[in-house]
Amino acid sequence: MAEIVLETEGLTKYYGAKPALDHLDLRVPRGCICGFLGRNGAGKTTAIKxxxxxxxxxxxxxxxxGCDSTSLTPAIRQRIGYVTEGHRLFRWMTIGRLEEFQRAFFPKQWDGRLFAEMIEYFELSKKQKIKHLSNGQRAQVSLALALAPNPELLVMDDPTLGLDAAIRRQFLEGMIELIMRQGRTVLFSSHILADVERVADRIVVIDKGVLRADCPLEQFRASVRKVVVHxxxxxxxxxELAGLLHFRRSERQLELTLVGVGDAEVADWAARAGAERFDFVEMNLEDQFIEFTASPHRRRLFQWEKA
Incomplete structure (x- = not known):
């Protein structure tokens, strides 16, 4: 059985009378790259903090x-890397000076060679000042700073937000290469579902502070389906179909979003309902996530959506 690196039990946070996170039970095994998904305001950043x-x-x-988060010791904190959106770095420092500053907190575990390799991989110079770097370059420096101490657990909260597609891909490829080389455990939050699909082997979905899914990526991809019945x-x-999330109807069609429903069950229901035929619709992870977290009572925003 895999060792559990990160675990929560009934983790809850209220702001006044409003729950930001509601009894989150989560277990992340060692060596897992876990995509942490949720819409804006779902509670992801609160959970991470x-x-x-x-x-x-x-x-x-x-x-x-193995240490309670409310009393993390300096020794435990040295084994955790954290990359957050915005990549707040001392703008007046050069990359080299920033490395010296960060290394002072990890005197026994800093991997200077790894940091240098990452800076070279991202085509940066240690002489460059942070204030002269683009958002994407600051993100690359943040990743290098987080990985150089060789953390066992890497927590990333929307690290690619605001980056263009080319820089995002380079950032992710650098992350994948180093994670595979070192076998780290990663909790990776992102609004960009293609990024999550590219790196994650497990996903967690929270919605309005409540855990909705926690499973291997392949299981989620196989479970959430859309079918059009004619x-x-x-x-x-x-x-009346078990596993139905929601449906839309037109004059002669039903569009069903299903979870955990097999082909035979769909065929049996369609036959009983007198359907002419049915077709499964191909979906990517973003489509599945949007459908999975959509409100069953969502209203249409535009007149043309009624067509």
């Missing part, structure tokens, strides 16, 4: 590398 001991929970607990005449008034 609670896990890292940057916020105090209202209830529940989080454990990192009828010769009018569509049935009710859809």
């Amino acid at each position: 609670l896990m890292l001991g940057l916020l105090t929970p209202t209830a529940g607990s989080a454990t990192l590398l 009828f010769e005449n009018s569509v049935p008034a009710e859809v």
Whole structure:
């Protein structure tokens, strides 16, 4: 059984009467690259800050590398890397000076050769000042600074937000190469689902502070499906199908979003409903995530959507 590197039990955070995170139970095994997904305001950043001991929970607990997050020791913190959106670095420093500053906190574990390799990989110079770097270059420096101490656990909160496609790909390829080489455990939050699909082997989905999914990426991809059912005449008034998330109807079609429903179950329901035929619609991870987290009572925003 794989060792659990990050674990939460009933982790909860309230702001006043409003829950930002509601009883999150999560277990991330060693060597896993876990995509942490949720819409804006879903509670991802709150959860990450609670896990890292940057916020105090209202209830529940989080454990990192066997230590409670509310009392992480300096020795445990040295084994954790953290990359956040915005990449806040001392702008007046050069990359080389920033390396010296960061290395002072990790005197026994700093890998200067790895840092130099990453800076070279990203085609940067240690003489460059942070204030003269682009957003993408600052993101690359942040990744190098986070990985050079050889952390066992790397937590990344939307690190590619605001970067263009080419820089994002280079950033991710650098991350993948180093993670595969070192076998690190990664919790990777991102709004860009293509990035998550590129690197993650497991995904966690939270919605309005509540855990909705925690499974291997392949399982989620296989479970969330969309099917269009065609009828010769009018569509049935009710859809009674286990695993139905929501549906849209037109005059002679039903569009169903399903979770964990097999082909045979769809075929059996379609036959009983008098359908003419049905077709599965190909979906990427972004399509699946949007459908999975969509409100069952969402309203249409534009007149043309009623067509």
